[in-house]
Amino acid sequence: TGLVLSACGSTKDTVSSGGDSDGTGKVGVVLPLLTSPFWQAYNDYVPKMAKAEGVDALKTVNSNSDPSQQITDINNQLNQGVKGLVVAPLDSAAIEAGLDQAERKGVPVVAVDVAPEKGKVAMVVRANNVAYGEQACEYLGKQIPSGKVVQIMGDLASVNGRDRSEAFRACVKEKFPKLKVLEIPAKWESDTAASKLDTLLNANPDLKGIYMQAGGVYLAPTLQTLKSKGLLKKLGQPGHIAIVSNDGIPQEFDAIRKGEIDATVSQPADLYAKYGMYYIKAAMAGKTFKPGPTDHDSEIVKLPNGLLEDQLSAPLVTKDNVDDPDLWGNTVG
Amino acid sequence: MSSQQRETPDTSLVPLVEAHGIAKRYGPTTALQDGRLTVLAGESHALVGRNGAGKSTLVSILTGLQAPDEGTVRFDGQPAPPLTDRDAWRTKVACVYQKPTVVPELTVAENLFINRQPAGRGGVISWRRLRTEAAELLDTWDVHVDPEARTADLKVEDRQMVEIARALSFGARFIVLDEPTAQLDSREIERLFTRMRALQDSGVTFLFISHHLQEVYEVCQKVTVLRDARWITTAPVADLPRQALIEAMAGESVAEQAVTPRGVEPGQPVLLAAEGLTSAAYENIDLTVRRGEVVGLAGSSGSGKIELAESFAGLHTPTGGSAQLDGGRLPFGDVQAALTAGVACVPRDRHEQGLVSGMTIGDNATMSVLRRLGRYGFVSGDRKRGFATELIERLDIHAEGPEQPVSDLSGGNAQKVVMARALASDPKLLVLINPTAGVDVKSKESLLARMDSAREDGTAVLVVSDELDDLRRCDRVLVLFHGRVVAEHPAGWHDHELIASIEGVEHG
Amino acid sequence: MADTKAPPLAPLRAPDPRSAKTVLLRRARELALVPALLLLMVLGTVVNDSFLTERNLISILGASAALAMVVLAESLVLITGKFDLSLESVVGIAPAIGALLVLPVAQSGWGTEFPAALALLAILVVGAAVGAFNGLLVVKLKLNAFIVTLAMLIVLRGLLVGSTKGKTLFGMPDSFYSLATTTFLHVPLSVWVAGACFAVAGMVLKYHRVGRALYAIGGNADAARAAGIRVERVMLGVFVVAGALAAVGGIMQTGYVGAISANQGNNMIFTVFAAAVIGGISLDGGKGTMFGALTGVLLLGVVQNLLTLAQVPSFWIQAIYGGIILVALMIARVTTGRAQD
């Protein structure tokens, strides 16, 4: 039996020293998906920012919306001997196994966009999704005194989508009780959004406002549906439906300029890439950080589970600031 | 008849199988209205009737595949077991069904022992024992197939022999054979009968279904006749001469004309001329058929006669040689081109190549001729229905109408649909491969009569058959042996001559 | 007991084949969903006032048009006894290539800036070409249709993501959207087109030689070959036509959502199969009608619409959706009284 016992083990056994890193070495970058304009923009920024920060980043790996694929991707990167990982988890919890593997190998990880529930990461780089939902709610609440608003939600199983939905719901309930929230679960699918919005408008032609949780997928179908129903009125015209979007892609900016939609929350794809690289480099060099304000207009907070999160600011873009050259949506093609 | 005495004198009075007042309906079709059957232990009982009379339906009820809507089945005086208790049924009765009941993807050996594979400790199947036992079983039947072959690759007749061998190997006291001989040649039939007689002597009881009435007289003692879904009569075969039997089946007297083909008039031009045809299955065949001539192709299993016939219909591609049809070159390997050139064919196996079972009679019958039934390829439903109704009447198909799916048809009627399709295209050359397999006596008459009328309108007919009755109508019969033509018999041959040359006993 | 002669019998007559009941029984397969559909309509009217309005019914149709085209395409392939999973990717890649051909480089296009009409033609050609490629692999190389088209699905999805770099394509000429945005008698053109395609396909399948050939091939390819049908050629043709029809579906989808995302068509094939199969198209081939397939599409459209109108708590929408499909299947089973295959 001694043989059996010695043969047994756990995937947690092989803790390597890990202290040998001197801030150099290859860095793996794992993406959650590529079929959204936002992640596509992030993907474009990664090599640029890596170069700017002096990080030797490998080609990005796409987990294609599959959490278990993401674990496999992390394992593969680790097997290749990367010294640091920048991961955008698909799920806050279903990333733990990957983080554990990295920790065992002594490889630091920076999480982008989603804060892991458990597991060790050097830093979380994200904008606050709860804040997105609140910003949208505040804006719509100010424009519309009372009436129906609809939120076009994402995949109900996605953390970011859930955060936005709940924040929006809660904020309306608390601050603008005269608004009635209708919901469209659209699974991040544009045709689902179009047909459900279409249907909803049949029953509620008096709709006053729309919150789209992802401009990248919902902008076109929303505008198209409104257009085909004759409900697309420019900002300022009577009967205009107030629309707040979320992402900050160039097409949203165009729509804002044309007055088709009111505002969008600009998710900082560029900053995600930039600070992802910045923090991984620091972590590989053994640097640590403390909660408090940063030098780039944001704040590092300590999450309940002890992780540090650099909460990047996500500006609300309206007609007033849509031409701001600092917005990443104005810097890409 | 069995010479064994049962333990108690009583039991000889209790019939082995007794079915009473059986009724079975499929939707609007009444397949069986008043089915009755009483089979005494040890006797061989024949069940006859026209196509669609309800024989196979009765078989499926007697073997526990289906429950009757009405009526009772008793074995040895006991009520039949519930349908779900397959094991109990298996101890009572074994059966060769009319439709193939093999699993095509499994090997022959496994099909022989399906669900009763020899198993050792812990229920582990011993493939070696399975193989040897299968080989033994096939050997006793003289079936020359590899026990390891995929059953789907077998020829129809071999598959049929495998099914027969399987049914007879169960050791059941009661065995049902539903048209076992329709796909077999005379040698195989003889082998089957020898075996049946031996089993009869050891006390096995048979229920035997066939449209070859001479076989009924050869192996059976009693006969039950069904007509129009009803029981008509049960009698010792000796009391029911052939003519009376046919009358009971058909409900009218049928004149079986003893035809002697008149032969083609000498001046008729050659319609089909083939030269030096060669393929893997046959070699260097020269063949001519005149307008209005009926030529038979005979040969034992594996002689290549079927491939030869198929070559003309585009179903088999010769590697060498050429053929002329009505002055033009006959293209090979392309059914559509052959059809256009004027060849129609009844293929060898109606299940495999003959019918699309999910489609209706009308669709199946008109499948090859739609081009001619309307303009631009469109066919009006009425036109198709009319055409199909006409075919149904002409060939006397027992069906509700052209809209009925062919899967509902009885075996013989399904065969007639295939025949109908071949005739539908008004061909110049009609290639018939086992055209009367499973067709009842009266219908066979009308099918064969169609061959005669072909003569009048100048159609050439090539008949491949294992049945002497079919071949008798031919102006001449060519015999193939191992892929070569070894003999030619002009009309008027004697059975033994033909059989001898088929067997290759005596060439010349 | 021998020699008992039965009394003379009046021959049993088969029932009149044209009687209403026999005809209905025979059409059971295609009419199976009608009761369930009616029930849902009644339910819809009760649940929400706006359900039975012209506007809403048109919405249902407009939302289903693209799906209907792909279901039509898939049904043709299924009737022939094959599979084509890659149709969902055609819905994405075909219009995307068309868009890339018209768009300037600045809008992520290829900069070829084709005229719109040519680009629309190119969309159809792409669809047909994908179909032809699948067809060749399946028919000539004799690869397994399910897995070949699954691989193609992945390849095409990948090509779409790769060639657009994941970007959503916007700003194509109006003609890209006009199928969904132009209306005739208040009904979007896409609905008319889909309706016409179904009608034509239905007629061809029922009354044309080629249509009958599809059923024959799907039912028993060997028998079809022996009956003189050029099985390979017809099958190849079906793949090509299906590809082109799916491409039309892709244009409709583009018009409906107003852009082409790199996700367009993803996971659509599940819904396509669901609609076709509940509509009575058999996966074994040889069975089913266009009318049945259409009822399948409508059923799914109505259920989706109903669920949205009813504002069912969003967490439970999916479960209820699936549940309704299950119940509809059972209703179909009970009302037709026949096993489903």
Added chain:
Amino acid sequence: MADTKAPPLAPLRAPDPRSAKTVLLRRARELALVPALLLLMVLGTVVNDSFLTERNLISILGASAALAMVVLAESLVLITGKFDLSLESVVGIAPAIGALLVLPVAQSGWGTEFPAALALLAILVVGAAVGAFNGLLVVKLKLNAFIVTLAMLIVLRGLLVGSTKGKTLFGMPDSFYSLATTTFLHVPLSVWVAGACFAVAGMVLKYHRVGRALYAIGGNADAARAAGIRVERVMLGVFVVAGALAAVGGIMQTGYVGAISANQGNNMIFTVFAAAVIGGISLDGGKGTMFGALTGVLLLGVVQNLLTLAQVPSFWIQAIYGGIILVALMIARVTTGRAQD
């Protein structure tokens, strides 16, 4: 031309059935992927040094274990001639219910706080129960298996989202993860379990009557029934076993990712079918072996691994993945020389 005496012919003999070549041809179906697999291994070794390391190979196996279980389950159903699409949802819902049973309300559980062992048992029971429900609908009610299980897939996905409110479940007892985290001889337990299941299933399918009955039913259900096989009962049993196996796959998946997201298992069925079908399991039933299915799983695992290691630009990974599958199919077709069905 009559009476030509043919020269005495030696009857054409069938080739010796046991010769190496015939045996190989017969096993062509299950061995079809082996050449492609070997080629990929060689390619991998060339492309990246870390490919042929023990660590990496173990990674491939560990990543494939859960998939393998579901492929095993699906293969059994396919061999019997049916479909079960809902297995992918079982991978999510079964462990989720187990987790909900152990977790306190504070962690979104139901607060029943079952002991871990009982909860693990419950997972298996849920899987089996779903299988039984599917089986009853298909076998007893004679509903179409494809569409019933598709509806069930939607229902179960919906129930999962509904019962977790979309949240990811984590923080279950260690035993929930131990299949993936415990190793034996450096290899995770999940791999050993999957291997053992394949071995057992393979043996039963080849050497036990019940296994042979699956092939018989899938090949010709009527013939199987006539041969005394209790078709309904066996089929029901297969659905139940498949459900339970998929539930085990779900536990492995849970251990592998360390949590249960409301999306667990989503879209997995595509990959499952891909693996099974490339591995030689026929969708028509009655064909294929466990060994073949396993090579299918491994092929997909190796390709995925290779693509990551090869540093292919991520936009093109998917297209190349699909392309490799296509090529593998062609290699299989060429090396075995037989049509695929």
